[in-house]
Amino acid sequence: MTADPEHPVVHGEVAELRRRLDVAHARVEGGLALLGHRAEQTAKDLDELSLRVVALEHTRWPLPAVAALTAVGALVVAIWQALGR
Secondary structure, three states, X not given: OOOEOOEOOOHHHHHHHHHHHHHHHHHHHHHHHHHHHHHHHHHHHHHHHHHHHHHHHXXXXXXXXXXXXXXXXXXXXXXXXXXXX
């Protein structure tokens, strides 16, 4: 590399710029690694949550069945009261 005689290349400044570039590159790589780790953890948490929701959906009573059982129970009590008097 040839230097312009009016603007001599200062090796210390070039070394400092290289060092700053290396530090910035390391920060970017560290940030990307952290984001990747967080994305993996979020995906894992989402999978676990999906499994829990599916398990809860399978164990809950359907509302129409609960309403039908309540109506039948009310009908039985009404008939029993009507016949009991």
